[in-house]
Amino acid sequence: MNIQTYMQDIGIEARKASRAMASADTIQKNNALTAIAKAILREKDTLLAANKLDLDAARANGLEPAMLDRLAISEKTIANMAEGLTQIASLADPIGEMSNFKYRPSGIQIGQMRVPLGVIGIIYEARPNVTIDAAGLCIKSGNAAILRGGSEAIHCNQALAKLVHEGLQKAGLPTTAVQVVETTDRAAVGELITMKQYVDVIVPRGGKGLIERIAADARIPVIKHLDGNCHVYVDDDADFDKALRIIENSKTQRLGTCNTAESLLIARSVATTMLPKLADMLTAHGIEIRGCAETCRLVKQAKPATEEDYYTEYLAAIISCKVVSGLDEAIAHINQHSSQHTEAIVTENYTKARRFLREVDSSSVIVNASTRFADGFEYGLGAEIGISTDKLHARGPVGLEGLTSLKYVVLGDGHVRA
Amino acid sequence: MNIQTYMQDIGIEARKASRAMASADTIQKNNALTAIAKAILREKDTLLAANKLDLDAARANGLEPAMLDRLAISEKTIANMAEGLTQIASLADPIGEMSNFKYRPSGIQIGQMRVPLGVIGIIYEARPNVTIDAAGLCIKSGNAAILRGGSEAIHCNQALAKLVHEGLQKAGLPTTAVQVVETTDRAAVGELITMKQYVDVIVPRGGKGLIERIAADARIPVIKHLDGNCHVYVDDDADFDKALRIIENSKTQRLGTCNTAESLLIARSVATTMLPKLADMLTAHGIEIRGCAETCRLVKQAKPATEEDYYTEYLAAIISCKVVSGLDEAIAHINQHSSQHTEAIVTENYTKARRFLREVDSSSVIVNASTRFADGFEYGLGAEIGISTDKLHARGPVGLEGLTSLKYVVLGDGHVRA
Numbered sequence: 001m002n003i004q005t006y007m008q009d010i011g012i013e014a015r016k017a018s019r020a021m022a023s024a025d026t027i028q029k030n031n032a033l034t035a036i037a038k039a040i041l042r043e044k045d046t047l048l049a050a051n052k053l054d055l056d057a058a059r060a061n062g063l064e065p066a067m068l069d070r071l072a073i074s075e076k077t078i079a080n081m082a083e084g085l086t087q088i089a090s091l092a093d094p095i096g097e098m099s100n101f102k103y104r105p106s107g108i109q110i111g112q113m114r115v116p117l118g119v120i121g122i123i124y125e126a127r128p129n130v131t132i133d134a135a136g137l138c139i140k141s142g143n144a145a146i147l148r149g150g151s152e153a154i155h156c157n158q159a160l161a162k163l164v165h166e167g168l169q170k171a172g173l174p175t176t177a178v179q180v181v182e183t184t185d186r187a188a189v190g191e192l193i194t195m196k197q198y199v200d201v202i203v204p205r206g207g208k209g210l211i212e213r214i215a216a217d218a219r220i221p222v223i224k225h226l227d228g229n230c231h232v233y234v235d236d237d238a239d240f241d242k243a244l245r246i247i248e249n250s251k252t253q254r255l256g257t258c259n260t261a262e263s264l265l266i267a268r269s270v271a272t273t274m275l276p277k278l279a280d281m282l283t284a285h286g287i288e289i290r291g292c293a294e295t296c297r298l299v300k301q302a303k304p305a306t307e308e309d310y311y312t313e314y315l316a317a318i319i320s321c322k323v324v325s326g327l328d329e330a331i332a333h334i335n336q337h338s339s340q341h342t343e344a345i346v347t348e349n350y351t352k353a354r355r356f357l358r359e360v361d362s363s364s365v366i367v368n369a370s371t372r373f374a375d376g377f378e379y380g381l382g383a384e385i386g387i388s389t390d391k392l393h394a395r396g397p398v399g400l401e402g403l404t405s406l407k408y409v410v411l412g413d414g415h416v417r418a
Numbered sequence: 419m420n421i422q423t424y425m426q427d428i429g430i431e432a433r434k435a436s437r438a439m440a441s442a443d444t445i446q447k448n449n450a451l452t453a454i455a456k457a458i459l460r461e462k463d464t465l466l467a468a469n470k471l472d473l474d475a476a477r478a479n480g481l482e483p484a485m486l487d488r489l490a491i492s493e494k495t496i497a498n499m500a501e502g503l504t505q506i507a508s509l510a511d512p513i514g515e516m517s518n519f520k521y522r523p524s525g526i527q528i529g530q531m532r533v534p535l536g537v538i539g540i541i542y543e544a545r546p547n548v549t550i551d552a553a554g555l556c557i558k559s560g561n562a563a564i565l566r567g568g569s570e571a572i573h574c575n576q577a578l579a580k581l582v583h584e585g586l587q588k589a590g591l592p593t594t595a596v597q598v599v600e601t602t603d604r605a606a607v608g609e610l611i612t613m614k615q616y617v618d619v620i621v622p623r624g625g626k627g628l629i630e631r632i633a634a635d636a637r638i639p640v641i642k643h644l645d646g647n648c649h650v651y652v653d654d655d656a657d658f659d660k661a662l663r664i665i666e667n668s669k670t671q672r673l674g675t676c677n678t679a680e681s682l683l684i685a686r687s688v689a690t691t692m693l694p695k696l697a698d699m700l701t702a703h704g705i706e707i708r709g710c711a712e713t714c715r716l717v718k719q720a721k722p723a724t725e726e727d728y729y730t731e732y733l734a735a736i737i738s739c740k741v742v743s744g745l746d747e748a749i750a751h752i753n754q755h756s757s758q759h760t761e762a763i764v765t766e767n768y769t770k771a772r773r774f775l776r777e778v779d780s781s782s783v784i785v786n787a788s789t790r791f792a793d794g795f796e797y798g799l800g801a802e803i804g805i806s807t808d809k810l811h812a813r814g815p816v817g818l819e820g821l822t823s824l825k826y827v828v829l830g831d832g833h834v835r836a
Contacts, residue, residue, distance in 0.1 A: 019753065023777050096776060102798065108787050110797050113775065117809050200809055221639065221810045242832035249834035335437065344828075357531065357827055358514060359441050369526050369830025378835065379528050379826065380520065391535050391618055391823040392639045393811040405809040408797065409775055410762075412787025414660035416667030417796065 007191035011198025018144035033089040036167030037082040050159035116142035118200040125206035141403040151184030193218040228258030228341035235347035291321035342374040363396035425609035429616025436562035451507040454585030455500040468577035534560035536618035543624035559821040569602030611636040646676030646759035653765035667788040709739035760792040781814035
């Protein structure tokens with residue numbers, strides 16, 4: 001197989017399908033989503049069998065247990081996929097939404113209409129559920145999708161693709177609206193991320209290594225987030241109980257998510273009274289504390305932190321800690337070290353809360369709540385294709401709207417420019 | 419001089435200045451803009467003298483008259499620069515605007531805040547007024563700017579940079595908020611468009627060649643438009659007088675602008691009656707008509723068009739013309755051949771107007787008005803840094819808002835995730 005020709009053909013079909021999807025009715029798109037959900041539940045045995053082929057091959061190839069875990073699906077995963085599609089069907093259709101119409105002195109009326117981006121290329125690793133999530137979001141937002149999952153999941157992804165095509169067909173939409181790349185050749189990714197004429201945006205989902213590689217090599221805009229080195233800053237005017245609750249939730253609820261806190265900053269004026277108790281709570285949860293010299297003086301169990309620690313997203317039972325002089329140093333430290341994902345301040349002080357919100361340059365800024373809230377579902381987007389730490393186009397959790405654009409609409413009655 | 423070190427130093431300073439600009443008060447930014455405007459008017463003789471140095475060098479180097487024309491400034495150009503800054507000062511400050519705050523079932527309140535992009539790199543050709551336009555838009559939108567003008571305009575740009583710095587200083591803002599690259603070495607551009615850690619977005623302004631080169635080589639997102647192959651479609655249900663007026667204005671008001679119509683489509687049912695008269699109007703304006711076989715049969719003065727013609731942005735006294743079967747063929751032809759800039763339909767039919775608006779995939783879609791309206795000032799943006807034919811981030815005329823992003827703001831009272 002010539003990979004370039006194969007991928008270009010997929011691109012040509014996707015571009016064609018994107019035109020049909022852009023003008024598809026809301027009811028057609030919802031019908032497709034619910035038909036796919038039904039098919040997934042009906043064919044659960046087929047899916048489990050396909051997944052078993054992938055798992056057997058993965059074990060034979062000696063894949064790590066964590067990878068096997070991400071690759072495996074169960075009756076519960078299958079039910080969740082179907083439920084996710086039903087939820088996406090219930091969201092408002094963003095496409096065609098018209099807004100901000102105003103008359104101008106020239107007499108024309110001007111506003112904007114929300115439109116799909118066109119063709120979305122999604123590159124992901126072993127998790128088969130991304131196939132369904134991504135297909136669902138692209139269908140609802142009127143885009144065509146080219147999906148390239150990890151080679152380990154190829155059987156399961158092909159089985160899912162069949163059901164997606166069945167649903168699209170039942171709704172009278174082109175099956176080429178969602179294409180799953182059927183080769184495991186890595187050259188396919190290289191082609192996908194450079195064929196500008198057929199693909200409008202790339203969304204990589206997976207580990208930092210994958211995303212960095214794709215961002216470096218892509219010649220198409222990428223919606224991405226690399227890491228979440230999230231901070232909680234305990235201000236001079238923090239309420240201790242809120243600080244305790246928020247740090248516990250931000251750090252210990254789940255260790256491996258991108259919105260987990262990785263660094264704790266605390267104002268010097270409250271460090272003596274609060275930090276030992278906060279540290280004991282963390283230690284009780286099995287979290288290792290790596291701190292500055294002052295932290296180590298105040299917290300017996302703390303180990304010294306290196307500068308490198310303050311840049312690190314641990315995704316593990318470790319937190320870095322630093323005593324700072326106050327808000328100015330906290331903001332400067334965060335803007336220097338964070339990955340611009342999510343940062344929280346704990347304070348009762350109105351002026352400092354307001355400054356933190358304005359001056360911290362991250363995709364989510366939070367007052368008196370857990371960093372764990374930084375999530376498309378928690379924010380009410382209904383679904384999420386990723387969290388962007390970039391500033392262009394989409395920032396923070398990216399839902400259906402992040403897969404759309406706005407075009408200008410001008411209405412006149414024979415108007416010409418003077 | 420080591421160009422890489424020189425540019426990296428500029429980048430480091432720009433990143434620092436961008437933090438100060440992001441939290442600058444509205445009044446400070448406006449004070450800077452009006453102080454620059456005053457300084458420009460006061461120093462008009464200095465500016466004209468600097469421009470003369472550039473013009474003399476350009477003539478000695480045998481530059482083309484069109485290039486010399488773009489390079490030259492006059493008392494009027496200088497007054498326009500100052501007026502432009504005063505207008506930008508009068509616009510609402512987009513930064514810090516908060517919107518869409520809602521309570522979620524979890525109890526958190528979630529909304530968005532408008533923030534600057536950070537550091538904008540602007541690359542342009544000979545026109546010195548771009549230095550002032552770009553500086554003004556970046557200051558008002560709370561960004562830092564790195565400006566790289568054409569080497570032909572170096573003296574004038576340096577003189578302008580001094581006045582920009584004077585205005586920033588008077589307003590208590592860092593002079594490094596607007597830096598003009600002082601080397602004419604081309605390697606500086608290569609460095610500017612690849613130093614990701616210091617530059618957030620590149621805006622190239624100039625000819626198609628410049629923009630294509632930059633888009634191909636940049637490793638930073640680019641806000642760009644390449645060309646404007648704009649269409650007017652005269653529908654079966656067009657009002658003839660409106661069609662005549664709109665085509666005349668779209669094609670003949672100015673030949674060299676990106677929102678000028680380059681192609682005329684007309685429905686077969688009205689071609690016999692309308693096309694000869696429309697063509698005569700165009701011919702009276704000195705416009706050459708290149709048409710399909712049917713056009714050539716109906717219009718004596720028409721020459722045959724090639725397929726290439728339908729893809730061409732002439733920027734000249736030429737228009738391509740095609741008779742189509744109706745709306746479907748018109749939309750398909752436009753989506754195939756246009757550069758996704760601006761397209762207009764002339765029709766009295768509600769259903770066809772609605773379909774044209776939805777299905778034509780261009781940054782501006784127009785019913786019964788001239789394509790010449792596609793412009794930041796006409797749309798009420800107050801100013802324009804360019805017109806984007808891309809879909810990501812900004813589409814169509816890009817004003818202050820296009821130089822900003824939205825971050826999420828979460829307000830809680832000790833809330834944690836369940």
